[in-house]
Amino acid sequence: MTEENKDSAANSSRRNFIKTTALAAAGFMIVxxxxxxxxxxxAPSDRLMVAGVGVGGKxxxxxxxxxxxxxxxxxxxxxxxxxxxxGSVKRFPKAKYYxxxxxxxxxxxxxxxxVVISTPDHTHAMIAMAAMQLGKHVYVQKPLTHDxxxxxxxxxxxxxxxxxxxxxxxxASGDGVRKLQDWLDAxxxxxxxxxxxxxxxxxxxxxxxxxxxxxxxxxxxDWDLWLGCAPFKPYIDKxxxxxxxxxxxxxxxxxxxxxxxxxxxxxxxxxxxxxxxxQCSVGSVYVDxxxxxxxxxxxxxSSHVIMTFEKTKKTKGNLEIHWMDxxxxxxxxxxxxxNEAFGSNGVLFIxxxxxxxxDTYGANPRLLPLSRNAEDQTKVKTPLVEGGVDGHYRQWAExxxxxxxxxxxxxxxxxxxxxxxxxxxxxxxxxGTDVRRTKADGNGFDYPGRDIKLLWDKQNLRVxxxxxxxxxxKREYRQGxxxxx
Numbered sequence: 315m316t317e318e319n320k321d322s323a324a325n326s327s328r329r330n331f332i333k334t335t336a337l338a339a340a341g342f343m344i345v346x347x348x349x350x351x352x353x354x355x356x357a358p359s360d361r362l363m364v365a366g367v368g369v370g371g372k373x374x375x376x377x378x379x380x381x382x383x384x385x386x387x388x389x390x391x392x393x394x395x396x397x398x399x400x401g402s403v404k405r406f407p408k409a410k411y412y413x414x415x416x417x418x419x420x421x422x423x424x425x426x427x428x429v430v431i432s433t434p435d436h437t438h439a440m441i442a443m444a445a446m447q448l449g450k451h452v453y454v455q456k457p458l459t460h461d462x463x464x465x466x467x468x469x470x471x472x473x474x475x476x477x478x479x480x481x482x483x484x485x486a487s488g489d490g491v492r493k494l495q496d497w498l499d500a501x502x503x504x505x506x507x508x509x510x511x512x513x514x515x516x517x518x519x520x521x522x523x524x525x526x527x528x529x530x531x532x533x534x535x536d537w538d539l540w541l542g543c544a545p546f547k548p549y550i551d552k553x554x555x556x557x558x559x560x561x562x563x564x565x566x567x568x569x570x571x572x573x574x575x576x577x578x579x580x581x582x583x584x585x586x587x588x589x590x591x592x593q594c595s596v597g598s599v600y601v602d603x604x605x606x607x608x609x610x611x612x613x614x615x616s617s618h619v620i621m622t623f624e625k626t627k628k629t630k631g632n633l634e635i636h637w638m639d640x641x642x643x644x645x646x647x648x649x650x651x652x653n654e655a656f657g658s659n660g661v662l663f664i665x666x667x668x669x670x671x672x673d674t675y676g677a678n679p680r681l682l683p684l685s686r687n688a689e690d691q692t693k694v695k696t697p698l699v700e701g702g703v704d705g706h707y708r709q710w711a712e713x714x715x716x717x718x719x720x721x722x723x724x725x726x727x728x729x730x731x732x733x734x735x736x737x738x739x740x741x742x743x744x745x746g747t748d749v750r751r752t753k754a755d756g757n758g759f760d761y762p763g764r765d766i767k768l769l770w771d772k773q774n775l776r777v778x779x780x781x782x783x784x785x786x787x788k789r790e791y792r793q794g795x796x797x798x799x
Contacts, residue, residue, distance in 0.1 A: 362451075362711050363427045365390035367415045367441050370398025371555055372455060373432030376482060376707065377402060380430060380453070383708035385715060390426060392418050396534035398555055413536055415441050423448050428714050431455060432482070436564045437542045439464035440791075443798050446475045451714035453707075455482040456574035457566055458727065458734040462775055463788035465738065467799050469731030476718040480710035481730035483574040485675025486582070487699040487706035493679045494663075495583045495696045497670055498628060502681060502692065504667030505630040506584060510644040511576040511637050513674075514658040515568035520560035521599040521607065521615035525550045543795035560613050566741060567613035568639035572674070573737040574730075576661055579676040580635060581733050585626045588735050589635075593767040594619040594743040597640055610748040616640020619740045630666055637740060647671075649682035675703060699724060743768050746783040 362385055366377045369391045380386050388406040392415045393399035403411060412418040419426070428451040431441050439459040442452045446468075458481050459465040472479040485491065497503065529551035531537045537549045544563045559565035580586065597616030599607040619637040626633070636644065646656055647669055659674045669682040680687050699705045706724060713721035725733075746763030753760055768777045776784050791797065 360427075360715060362386040362714050363389045363425060364430055364711075365392065365418060365422070365426045365428070365450075366402065366409075366430045366432070367392045367418075368431060368433035368437075368455075369393045369402035370395065370400075371432075372482075373398075373430070374402045374405070376430050376432050376453070376455070378405065379704060379707040380711055381406075383711050385708070386428075386711045390418055390422055394536045394539040395532075395554060397532065414539055416444070419444055419448060423450075426450055428453065428478075428711070434540075434558050434564050435566050435570055436460045436544050439468055440543055440795060440797050442468055443471060446471050446477050446479075447798060449475060449477060451478040451710070453480045453482065453710050456730075456734075457481075457570040457737060458574075458730050459738075460564075460566060460570075461787060461789050462735050462738045462742075464797065465731050465734040466775060467797060469727045471799075472727040472731075478710065478714040478718055478723070479727040479730070480706070480713075480723050481574065481725040481727070481734070482706075483578055483675075483725050483730070483733075484703045484706040485575050485677065486578055486724040487701075487709060488676050488703045489698055490672055490679045491579045491582060491676035492694075492696040492698055494579055494670060494672060494676060496692050496694060497679070497681065498583050498663075499695065500692045502668060502690075503663060503665030503670050506580075506628055506633060506663055506665045507630045508664045509580045509584075509633065509635045510662040510664075511573070511580070511635060512643045512660060513568055513572040513576060513639050514641055515572050515639055516560055516613070516615070518557045518560050520567065520613045521597070521609055522560075522612050523607070523609050524561075524611050541792070543789070543791040545792055562611060562613060562745065565613070566738065567744070568617070569619070569637060569737050569741055569744070572639070572659065573637065573740070574733060575674045576659065577635065577637065577737060578725075578733060579661055579672060580663065581736065582729070584623075584628045584633065586623045586633070586736075588732055588772050589621040589623050589739055589770060590632075591622045591767050591769050592619060592740050592743040594740070594747065595764075596744060596747050597642075608748070608750070610745075614640075614744060614747070616642055617744050618642055619743055621736065621740055647682055650684070654684060677703075739768075739770055742777060742783050742786055745786050746780060749780075749782045 364386050366373055370393060377388050381388050388409050391402050391409045392412040394413055429445040430453045431438055432455045435457060438454050442454050445452050459468060528548040531549045559571055595618050596614035599615060601607045617639055621635045623633045625631050657673055661672050663670045672679045699709060701708060709723055713723055749763045750759040750761050763780055769779045771778050775787055
């Protein structure tokens, strides 16, 4: 929803949000931090002392947005790559700089209130867990973790250590997903039958073999620290800063990158839990005109995953969410005119009485046909986040200052954890397509995971009908690294 299209009801909701937050803050006695003490609690009069881990690229913009809220001090910076860190070092010259987050937490724990983690996927969990165990509030980039076990443990830890948590799927604070919620609650599309989510990602190499020739490690990069808990492999050119996303040891593919932005709207507004089953098909790469490539270390170039969820009050029955990446898209809705854009990234809700769509982050929500939007008078009932998407960062900082349980957040680990589990369960289906066995006669291989539906046991974190894929539920960390649980 654009600023010019917000009605007076939306503005009123924003004012109510501000008023409620201010009244809540006013209820605390303002005393110095050293008097209060205790884990996960700060005096409202204090600025949040923030440490950033992974401070280049997205990490730099995360810190800038948190700092711009006016209540945080960027006190410490940590990055394994001096080149990537240069922008943040220049922007926050008073911040003390480290390369190893473990040294930073060991030496500076008493001076840190919150930790912002914007590293590659494979190191999210162990950094966040180490910070939470010290009673530090954490803001972690999406996806929350690299594997399902980590997501479950971080969700449990946030409650155990009573710290304020937020995942970096900023669209969860946007106005768009709240408009979708209002439409759904008002019955504009009836009960939801099916949801389609699609993306043009990956925009990095996938479906390839690991390079046979290495490259010199840049002098500014500590490659061993970058690998962290992942298996040791020689450095390869252009892995940093972006192409790691397409390798299973470090990234989570297109689903991990974009799923937290695209699957989040239906997951939230339909009240979903983790899926009960998943199935998929993936795109192939051929090494020559007769032979299909086998690249188990790399995510596939495209995939179509179907996740089944149990019925909720907002769905007609059990719900299917279709995830499509690599340029695959669902059938164009018949309600769209020939020249009306469908979008390269989006979400389509199909209900018993109509359809609605949105873009990445839940942005640009619209009813179908588009002519319905001009006459829409649905009342704004879902509370808005002050600042919308940008308010996602300030929301975390203000909640950390107020203390655990005092301010509601858009994507605390309580909700971000199950969403991340959902996406990583879907990745099990994708990875399962590369599980291969030697044929009984010894001639060649077969791939038993390519044509089955995986049945998920939420309580025990395992697939019940194809055990070989359970190896991806929980990774084995490299010697010397631990999740700390």
